[in-house]
Amino acid sequence: MTNEQTILIVDDEAAIRDMIGIALDTAGYSSMTAETALEAHVNIVDRRPDLVLLDWMLPGGSGIELARRLKREELTADIPIIMLTAKTSEDNKVQGLDVGVDDYVTKPFSPRELVARIKAVLRRSTGNLRDKPIRVFDLELDPASHRVTLNERAVDMGPTEYRLLNFFMTHPEKVFSRDHIQDQVWGANVYLEERTVDVHIGRLRKALTSASGPGINYAGLIQTVRGAGYRFSTRAD
Amino acid sequence: MTNEQTILIVDDEAAIRDMIGIALDTAGYSSMTAETALEAHVNIVDRRPDLVLLDWMLPGGSGIELARRLKREELTADIPIIMLTAKTSEDNKVQGLDVGVDDYVTKPFSPRELVARIKAVLRRSTGNLRDKPIRVFDLELDPASHRVTLNERAVDMGPTEYRLLNFFMTHPEKVFSRDHIQDQVWGANVYLEERTVDVHIGRLRKALTSASGPGINYAGLIQTVRGAGYRFSTRAD
DNA sequence: CTAAAATGTCATGAAAATGTAATATTTCAT
DNA sequence: ATGAAATATTACATTTTCATGACATTTTAG
Numbered sequence: 001m002t003n004e005q006t007i008l009i010v011d012d013e014a015a016i017r018d019m020i021g022i023a024l025d026t027a028g029y030s031s032m033t034a035e036t037a038l039e040a041h042v043n044i045v046d047r048r049p050d051l052v053l054l055d056w057m058l059p060g061g062s063g064i065e066l067a068r069r070l071k072r073e074e075l076t077a078d079i080p081i082i083m084l085t086a087k088t089s090e091d092n093k094v095q096g097l098d099v100g101v102d103d104y105v106t107k108p109f110s111p112r113e114l115v116a117r118i119k120a121v122l123r124r125s126t127g128n129l130r131d132k133p134i135r136v137f138d139l140e141l142d143p144a145s146h147r148v149t150l151n152e153r154a155v156d157m158g159p160t161e162y163r164l165l166n167f168f169m170t171h172p173e174k175v176f177s178r179d180h181i182q183d184q185v186w187g188a189n190v191y192l193e194e195r196t197v198d199v200h201i202g203r204l205r206k207a208l209t210s211a212s213g214p215g216i217n218y219a220g221l222i223q224t225v226r227g228a229g230y231r232f233s234t235r236a237d
Numbered sequence: 238m239t240n241e242q243t244i245l246i247v248d249d250e251a252a253i254r255d256m257i258g259i260a261l262d263t264a265g266y267s268s269m270t271a272e273t274a275l276e277a278h279v280n281i282v283d284r285r286p287d288l289v290l291l292d293w294m295l296p297g298g299s300g301i302e303l304a305r306r307l308k309r310e311e312l313t314a315d316i317p318i319i320m321l322t323a324k325t326s327e328d329n330k331v332q333g334l335d336v337g338v339d340d341y342v343t344k345p346f347s348p349r350e351l352v353a354r355i356k357a358v359l360r361r362s363t364g365n366l367r368d369k370p371i372r373v374f375d376l377e378l379d380p381a382s383h384r385v386t387l388n389e390r391a392v393d394m395g396p397t398e399y400r401l402l403n404f405f406m407t408h409p410e411k412v413f414s415r416d417h418i419q420d421q422v423w424g425a426n427v428y429l430e431e432r433t434v435d436v437h438i439g440r441l442r443k444a445l446t447s448a449s450g451p452g453i454n455y456a457g458l459i460q461t462v463r464g465a466g467y468r469f470s471t472r473a474d
Numbered sequence: 475c476t477a478a479a480a481t482g483t484c485a486t487g488a489a490a491a492t493g494t495a496a497t498a499t500t501t502c503a504t
Numbered sequence: 505a506t507g508a509a510a511t512a513t514t515a516c517a518t519t520t521t522c523a524t525g526a527c528a529t530t531t532t533a534g
């Protein structure tokens with residue numbers, strides 16, 4: 001399964017991390033862990049997990065801090081967060097949800113419950129936002145099937161080109177610098193040569209070109225903006 | 238680049254300060270240094286650097302102290318901090334870093350990695366505040382898409398002409414000398430022949446002319462003020 | 475384990491952009 | 505009107521930025 005989703009577990013207790021890790025593994029998710037808010041933040045920015053399980057009671061009360069921060073920054077705002085807490089107090093819930101946290105699980109919890117919540121949150125966020133196919137003229141990208149079609153015919157491209165196209169189609173009519181594209185498509189702090197982005201842009205264009213019929217060439221949707229970056233646009237260059 | 242960003246290096250070892258300073262210089266940043274937490278704090282408040290590189294191992298363990306303080310005080314809370322740590326996470330110590338630091342780099346690090354992380358953090362903190370489109374009659378400049386349109390049709394121009402027009406449209410009805418225009422569009426500390434501005438004004442006018450329809454010529458918005466400079470104005474010359 | 479696919483880097487050539495100097499044109503005081 | 509000063513325009517050499525094919529390496533699928 002190429003489409004395995006990754007979940008970051010943030011908790012300072014090793015026992016809890018392990019327990020959750022096993023539960024997730026059983027449920028078919030891959031997981032990574034962090035002990036501190038800082039470590040978590042770096043991991044999130046670098047690796048872009050599909051969901052974050054965040055302990056409310058991190059040393060220094062930094063759990064909420066982190067949540068707030070993640071939701072504030074554009075790069076990470078769309079990554080769903082589930083808070084884990086020992087307390088059941090209403091205050092906490094209100095405060096946590098106020099920050100923009102997607103759900104809330106109180107310790108102790110059963111692995112089954114946790115997985116159910118995760119599924120629900122993932123369905124909700126991937127479901128609503130990302131699951132609907134995006135269509136531009138006859139070009140359609142369907143996240144559910146992870147497939148790109150042009151005039152109902154499949155367009156052949158590599159995973160990176162898919163992510164690139166997905167990013168572009170969800171952010172149309174805006175320029176992005178190569179750096180920004182790297183952040184979004186590869187994850188921040190992945191050291192690539194600047195030109196690498198160009199190469200993948202080229203591959204994506206090529207894929208679109210060879211899938212385009214004799215009419216318009218869909219590669220034209222991906223426009224080079226000299227000195228600034230690239231842009232996905234339906235309007236003439 | 239119009240505004241060069243300044244980075245404060247806080248480390249008690251001169252060798253490290255120098256090494257980092259050179260790396261930053263090469264990458265196009267200007268830098269300043271501080272040896273102690275106190276000196277650093279004064280510098281930060283006075284000069285407001287765009288980012289702080291902070292050694293965790295400052296004498297007296299005051300590095301974390303400083304970070305915590307900076308993030309607590311409103312005046313400095315939005316200045317990004319990257320921590321430099323000697324070794325990989327020893328739990329209790331690293332927990333001290335959970336104070337809102339933006340990233341950390343473990344020594345020894347490659348200049349390349351450091352610069353990449355700096356870029357990423359700066360992009361995260363400063364980026365994404367995009368301006369709204371500016372419109373004058375049927376001429377529109379949209380910073381988000383980095384595009385100039387006239388009657389909905391794209392106007393073709395080079396990067397410099399774009400910056401020039403952007404400057405003019407954000408500062409209408411005012412005369413600017415060639416010197417001033419150079420500072421704003423090319424950046425200070427760039428020396429050009431005076432006439433170079435004229436040439437680019439010419440190119441911008443030409444771009445606007447060939448995009449203007451048979452009606453009014455939008456090049457007329459850029460007016461020559463003999464003996465003084467140029468002005469962008471919607472009123473007749 | 476092997477073959478195919480994907481990935482990232484580099485080298486090269488093409489295209490666009492840039493700054494300067496030379497030349498042409500306009501403006502204004504006289 | 506006339507000449508000097510200021511500005512506009514053109515041409516061109518140089519620099520910067522991009523596109524693309526080739527290649528070595530890594531990852532994935534079977």
